[in-house]
Amino acid sequence: MTADDLRLILFTLGMSALAVLVALPFGLALGWWLARKQWPGKALVETLAMLPLVLPPVVTGLLLLKLFGRKGPLGPMLESAGIEVIFTWKAVVIALAVMAFPLLLRCVRTAFEEVPRHLEEAAATLGKTPWQVFTRVSVPLARRGIAAGLVLGFARALGEFGATMMVAGLIPGVTETLPLAIYRGFQAGDDSRVWMLTGVAGGIAFVALALAGYLTRGRAFK
Template identity: 45%
Template sequence: MTEWLGPQEWQAVSLSLKVAFWAVALSLPCGILVAYALARWEFPGKQLLNGIVHLPLILPPVVTGYLLLLLLGTQGVLGSRLQEIGVVFAFRWSGAALAAAIMAFPLMVRAIRLSIEAVDPRLEEAAATLGAGPIWGFVTVTLPLALPGIIAGAVLAFAKAMGEFGATITFVSNIPGQTQTLPSAIYAFLQVPGGEASALRLVVVSVCIAMSALLVSEILARRIAKRMGAE
């Protein structure tokens, strides 16, 4: 691949993989917790939380990126204070990962929530009667049964993070080698004469990565479901 892609193209691919990986890895624990809360708990403000979680799906991505810039930019409400301790998100790859995680979070939560809702609550109650606490019951009963949905949610989030453009370019700009992800690189190449070939190569890479991720998730989900059915 390194021979087929130029240096700038390869940088965009490797950076996108890095951003998407960390976007999923850091948001997955929170996604599982939020999905479980929405699926199982009743509490004041539940519908408000559900609305906030799905808000990035409704808002234009540029709006989400601008809000992140206002909040976490170097002159932002929290960004200026974080900068004092050496934590900077704006115009950094870590900011791209944060923006991608926020945009992908609703898809992750929805897939995991549906998977948890499909688990019979009576199984959790049975575990409780055997002495399992809420956390241990979740780990030993709900989590294994919901694993196919968790995998599906993680893969959807990864694919969304790989393709995120509007929020990312607004929050961290389009700096080659630092914040230029695949979509940003494709956009940049299309703006210069003779850049169509590079853009087309990156489009092919994007499709291949997305299809591979979906194929792997499908295989893993089927294997887990078959193993659980055998047990």
């Protein structure tokens, strides 16, 4: 393994971790809202949030490209603020966060659904504000499910290819992640590097899935 390979691996790990941290506040808010409230359009919002899970990743990447591009809804505003997104590391984080969000949301929602309502109600009767109930009761009791969502989201981000390619491009040393490097190595016929990177990606994914499985076992509350 060369120094460039090590930098590539660390870059991918860092981008994946940052992506799930970016997605976490949205996942917590929407997950709790879906688990605890009934409101018009709930099914539609949940369906839209889950779309990246079933859409071809290149389609998701194309939508992000149109959204953040110079002619898109957010592009001119970001450009006027001096923020460049497309074909930068920021685009990598956005693409990974969007693709990881559905798995994170599903785990978070399930975790909140398993929190006994009477514990939240008891905290409210003791004078706790809704925010205090959420941060001191709901989130701590749902922590294993939330952690599992973070791990699964991280694993999904780690393996993302299509959306990243569309919105960030394949720029070695700038936006190239492990899956993109494997693809580039395959195109170049560098089999030894391809298999080495494949082994690294597979090993990280295996550990992430094993950890997620451990976190989800015995999660239900009595």
